[in-house]
Amino acid sequence: MKKLFYLSLAASLYFHLATTLAFPLHQPVPGGTAIIELSSADTTQPTAFYKNQRVAVHKHDGAWYALIGISLNTKPGRYIVSYQFDDNKLYQHSFDIKNKTYKxxxxxxxxxxxxxxxxxxxxxxxxxxxxxxxxxxxxxxxxxxxxxxxxxxxxxxxxxxxxxxxxxxxxxxxxxxxxxxxxxxxxxxxxxxxxxxxxxxxxxxxxxxxxxxxxxxxxxxxxxxxxxxxxxxxxxxxxxxxxxxxxxxxxxxxxxxxxxxxxxxxxxxxxxxxxxx
Ligand SMILES: [Zn+2]
Missing domain, CATH: 2.70.70.10 (Glucose Permease (Domain IIA))
Structure with a gap:
């Protein structure tokens, strides 16, 4: 019983966080937004790119994140977000886009x-x-x-x-x-x-x-x-x-x-x- 209690407590806490967090959902699917952590918040603001396009970056909860729009015609697979700071050295981070079918x-x-x-x-x-x-x-x-x-x-x-x-x-x-x-x-x-x-x-x-x-x-x-x-x-x-x-x-x-x-x-x-x- 106790286990069930903690489980439901965790679930309601999660639900609470999920509904109150002022940040979009990480949905790495066609038509979704991928939220990728780039660096700690101590760094200068990174400039990030996905498929040769600038992407939005935002400082949140002690880190810089890239917020990447994934087009509806994207095939599932591994993709790269590249980013740089003032020194112009290029960093890369890979992430997986999953499948999603729409009615x-x-x-x-x-x-x-x-x-x-x-x-x-x-x-x-x-x-x-x-x-x-x-x-x-x-x-x-x-x-x-x-x-x-x-x-x-x-x-x-x-x-x-x-x-x-x-x-x-x-x-x-x-x-x-x-x-x-x-x-x-x-x-x-x-x-x-x-x-x-x-x-x-x-x-x-x-x-x-x-x-x-x-x-x-x-x-x-x-x-x-x-x-x-x-x-x-x-x-x-x-x-x-x-x-x-x-x-x-x-x-x-x-x-x-x-x-x-x-x-x-x-x-x-x-x-x-x-x-x-
Ligand atoms: Zn419409």
Whole structure:
């Protein structure tokens, strides 16, 4: 009995820590975030790279960590994070990425042009791609916050990573988290940041990109209204827009994406647990 008591104590303690630690979950899988310890906190801030891209570093609990976004198309295996300090000597650390399979999702979109764009639409989409790429490539050196807030209280209507079929046609996997809420519901910034871009995109509708530093970028899509302008600084929890159903949607919801080293990862690994409904 005693053993069981300690076991349940340990389990509840673990659960407590897991739900209160202000640090994302180490999920070395496609679509996950790998949290790799690089050096003790006594060193200067390291500069870290994964697949030739800068990755976010953060000082936490007496150590410097790399926070690496793993793309959905990554094959399981051993990967390298390299890092350096002021002396420019290069260090390496290997870590294993495990397999993860995501379910398929079948959606019916009434506006057929949003699934099979016309030639005219394609011109617009190509232009928008350049704006999106520029926004994704943003890097600023500021220290990141690792304790996020949820942007909207609501039902999760679609999780990250689902292999998607629109009107029976295969499209790219779901690059974010969908939270269903009524049109006009306020949308909050998940962390302090600077507005990189706001625009009306063909697929994403009205969208906001926020730069949180170190290549950590959040984006909010399908908005009814945006309340911020590029260059503006916002505080965590500040209302930046309103939930809508602009772009390719089946109903009003917020699509939240989180980018690390230009890679979309599952925002749920960074967000606090949902309140019991
Ligand atoms: Zn979505």
């Amino acid at each position: 398929a999702q079948y959606l019916n979109v009434k506006n057929k042009r949003k699934v099979n764009p016309t030639a005219e639409d394609m011109k617009r989409i190509v232009k928008e791609r350049a704006i999106k790429t520029a926004a994704k490539n943003t890097w600023s050196e500021q220290t990141i916050q690792t304790e996020f807030v949820r942007p909207v209280d609501g039902r999760i209507s679609s999780i990250f990573g689902l292999r998607r079929f629109f009107n029976q046609q295969a499209r790219r996997p779901h690059s974010g988290l969908d939270i269903a809420a009524a049109q006009g519901t306020p949308v909050k910034a998940i962390a302090d940041g600077r507005v990189i871009e706001t625009a009306d995109f063909f697929f994403s509708g009205n969208m906001i990109y926020l730069d949180h530093g170190q290549g950590v970028i959040s984006l909010y899509a399908h908005l009814y209204k945006t309340h911020v302008k590029p260059g503006q600084h916002v505080k965590q929890g500040e209302i930046i827009g309103e939930v809508g159903e602009t772009g390719r949607v089946t109903g009003p919801h917020l699509h939240l994406s989180l980018l690390l080293n230009r890679t979309a990862v599952d925002p749920e690994h960074w967000l606090p647990a949902t309140k019991p409904q």
